Amino acid sequence: EIDTRLGGGLRRNALHELHCAESRNAAAATGFAAALLARLSAADDRPVLWIVEKAAADEAGFIHGRGLEQFGLDPRRLIIVRLKAARDALWVFEEGLRCHGLSAVITEIRGHPPLLDLTASRRLALRAREHGVMGMFLRQAGATQAGATQNGASHADASTTRWLVAPRPAAADADDPAGIGNPAWRLTLERNRTGIPGTFDVEWNHARRTFALLASVPTEFIDGAPHPLPVAPPPLDRPAA
Numbered sequence: 001e002i003d004t005r006l007g008g009g010l011r012r013n014a015l016h017e018l019h020c021a022e023s024r025n026a027a028a029a030t031g032f033a034a035a036l037l038a039r040l041s042a043a044d045d046r047p048v049l050w051i052v053e054k055a056a057a058d059e060a061g062f063i064h065g066r067g068l069e070q071f072g073l074d075p076r077r078l079i080i081v082r083l084k085a086a087r088d089a090l091w092v093f094e095e096g097l098r099c100h101g102l103s104a105v106i107t108e109i110r111g112h113p114p115l116l117d118l119t120a121s122r123r124l125a126l127r128a129r130e131h132g133v134m135g136m137f138l139r140q141a142g143a144t145q146a147g148a149t150q151n152g153a154s155h156a157d158a159s160t161t162r163w164l165v166a167p168r169p170a171a172a173d174a175d176d177p178a179g180i181g182n183p184a185w186r187l188t189l190e191r192n193r194t195g196i197p198g199t200f201d202v203e204w205n206h207a208r209r210t211f212a213l214l215a216s217v218p219t220e221f222i223d224g225a226p227h228p229l230p231v232a233p234p235p236l237d238r239p240a241a
Contacts, residue, residue, distance in 0.1 A: 001198075001200070001213065002177075002187075002189075002198075002200055002202075002211070002213075004192075004195075005189065005195040005196060005197075005198060006192065006194055006195060007194035007195055008187065010036065010134075010161065011134075011194075012040070012044075012103075012104075012132065012133075012134045013128055013129050013133070013134070014125065014129065014134065014135070014136070014159075014160035014161075015121070015124050015128050015133075015134050015135040015136075015137070015158060015159045015160060016129055016134070016135065016159055016160060016161045016162075016163070017136075017137040017139065017157065017159040017161070017162040017163065017191075018033055018136065018137065018138050018139070018162075018163045018165055019138075019139040019140070019141075019162070019163070019164060020031060020139075020140060020141065020164070020165050020166065021031035021141065021164065021166070022094075022141055023059050023060060023140055023141050024144065025060065025165065025167060026056075026061075026203040027060065027061075028138045028165050028167040028185055029138060029139075029140070029164060029165040030060070030088075030108070030138065031183055031185070031204075031206075032066075032165045032185050032187070033106060033136060033138050034063075034068055034072075035071055035072070035073075035204045035206075035209075035211070036070040036136070036182070036205070037104060037106070037136075038071055038072035038073040038075050038209050039107060039209050039210075040103055040104055040134065041073060041074065041077055042072075042209050044103040045103075046101060046102055047077050047078065047079050047101070047102060047103065048077055048078050048079070048102065048103055048104045048105070049078075049079045049081065049092075049096040049099075049102050049104070049105040049106070050063065050079070050080050050081070051080075051081045051083065051089050051092050051093055051096070051105070051106065051107040051108065051125050051153075052080065052081070052082050052083070052086045052089075052107050052108045053083055053084075053085070053086050053089045053107075053108060053109045053110060054082065054085075055086070055109070055110040055111075056108045056109055056110045056138075056140050057082065057108075058173045059110055059140060060140055066077075067177070070206060071183070071204070071206050072206035072207070073207045074143070078170045078184060079102075082145055083133075084108075086115065087113075087115055088111040089107055089109055090107070090109075090113070090115065090116060090120065090124075092107075093105055093107040093124065093135070094123065094124055094127055096133070097124060097127035097128050097131060097133050097191070098127055098133075099131070099133065100131055100132070100133070102133050103133065103134065104133060104134040104135070104136060105133060105134070105135055105136070106135075106136040106137075106138055107135075107136070107137055107138065107171060108138040108140075108144040109137070109138070109139055109140070110139070110141065111139065111140065111141055112138045112139065116157075117127070117199050118157060118158065119183075120132075121157035121158040122158040122200045124157065124158070124159040125160070127220060133228055137159070139183065139239065141201055144199075146154070149195065158189060160191075160193045160194070161189065161191055161192055161193070162189075162190045162191035163187055163188065163190065164187070164188040164190055165185055165187060165188075166185065166186045166188075167184075167185060167186075168184040168185050168201055168203075168214070169181065169184065170182060170184050170203070171184065171203060171214060181203070182203040182204055182205055182206075183203065183208045183210050184201065184202065184203040184214060185201070185202055185204075186199065186200070186201050187199065187200045187202060194209070200213060201213065201214040201215065
């Protein structure tokens, strides 16, 4: 169903954006990015350039080789660049998109830097289209499409797709019912130039490098709301708190 909405799948020669609404969900967004890159690496043996802004790493931690391996992405396929400023990260991002020797360039930044305006986004999308290198923004606590900037204008960019990523409870593993199942996410396709948006619950199988749709679950299990069960009755012999 997702491939159909995307017109056959995720375009390689395009700019895509992945973001999470809160910093605590940064690992979920990173995991989804790693899964996408694992699929890409299975069909394209060129390396991936992974750019990390210091503010993003300070807030959510740095990617770990063993964790990437568990998602099916060989860390030896990565060229990692760590930078202090978002300006430098965006410069390296654009230069990477010019390189035919790369299959993808991913930039991990925090928020939405002012210098990442519509003009800059269009320039990055053009580089990806011209050189056939997939560009991927991984933004922590980034504003949504309707999010407001400092001057009240709406956030606009030239990305082909924009995904809001949230963690989803893992389904039970049939081979190990007491263990933790496959990684799962709630994906909200907020922007889709080739079709209509939508929301999907999916899980990732790292051995097969495939996604599978899951039955939807109530939002309160995902966004951190209290467990939907009756609370205990008010106590009679002590304060309710």
